[in-house]
Amino acid sequence: MTLACTVCGGEPLGTYELSMHEEATCASHPVAARCTLCGRPAPDPRAPGWSRWGAAARCPRCALGAIETQEDARGQIPEVRAAMAALGIELTRRVRVTLAGHGPLSVETTGRDGVLGITHQQWGPAGYAAVSIEIAAGLTPIHFGATLAHELGHAWLAERKSGPLPLPLEEGVCEVFAGAWLKKQGTPMATRLRASMEANRDPIYGDGYRMVRAAILHTGIESVLTSVIKTGALPRPGG
Ligand SMILES: [Zn+2]
Ligand SMILES: [Zn+2]
Numbered sequence: 404m405t406l407a408c409t410v411c412g413g414e415p416l417g418t419y420e421l422s423m424h425e426e427a428t429c430a431s432h433p434v435a436a437r438c439t440l441c442g443r444p445a446p447d448p449r450a451p452g453w454s455r456w457g458a459a460a461r462c463p464r465c466a467l468g469a470i471e472t473q474e475d476a477r478g479q480i481p482e483v484r485a486a487m488a489a490l491g492i493e494l495t496r497r498v499r500v501t502l503a504g505h506g507p508l509s510v511e512t513t514g515r516d517g518v519l520g521i522t523h524q525q526w527g528p529a530g531y532a533a534v535s536i537e538i539a540a541g542l543t544p545i546h547f548g549a550t551l552a553h554e555l556g557h558a559w560l561a562e563r564k565s566g567p568l569p570l571p572l573e574e575g576v577c578e579v580f581a582g583a584w585l586k587k588q589g590t591p592m593a594t595r596l597r598a599s600m601e602a603n604r605d606p607i608y609g610d611g612y613r614m615v616r617a618a619i620l621h622t623g624i625e626s627v628l629t630s631v632i633k634t635g636a637l638p639r640p641g642g
């Protein structure tokens with residue numbers, strides 16, 4: 404396979420880097436910005452095809468086929484719901500999925516910034532209920548699918564858990580669902596996005612993901628999910 408550099412169009416000589424789409428860019432070009440979704444470097448983020456995504460930059464490759472409208476989303480949602488159902492993650496009450504604006508969402512309730520999706524939940528007489536899911540507009544189909552799988556995880560937990568879960572546990576379980584969806588895609592982008600989740604240094608998302616995955620490797624997913632729902636904690640070692 405011959406690689407063509409995203410900046411000069413030539414075959415990269417010497418060192419080059421690969422984006423999450425496995426597009427090559429010579430390491431010798433200046434880097435003024437990076438695509439916030441795939442990491443592709445840009446000498447000038449105002450170059451043709453590059454667009455703004457919130458306060459960040461988005462490359463032409465990520466913009467191609469991005470989920471921009473509710474109609475685009477409707478084309479993707481059934482596949483993600485079906486893939487999650489095949490993993491046993493099925494909602495009894497269907498939750499509406501809507502697209503938010505371009506760029507990462509900020510979550511006022513937790514003060515967290517930079518998330519790609521939010522599941523709005525309500526605590527009522529019958530326990531928790533997921534009310535709606537919002538996903539940032541303009542994501543690649545792979546980012547959209549992983550985000551939706553994660554948010555469907557929150558909705559699924561809301562239907563079943565008996566009280567609030569510690570944040571690393573709640574987010575860790577949902578990251579595991581996103582990781583499982585990504586694994587089924589088998590594309591370079593999906594593989595790389597999954598690897599970046601595994602390497603995430605965030606104490607809630609990254610540590611939570613590694614903690615829940617370790618428990619699944621130890622006792623299996625069924626026993627982990629049963630324990631989380633019934634006790635609000637991971638299975639006790641040896642128990
Ligand atoms: Zn080049
Ligand atoms: Zn990109």
Ligand SMILES: [Zn+2]
Nearest residue numbers: 553557574577
């Ligand atoms: Zn989450």
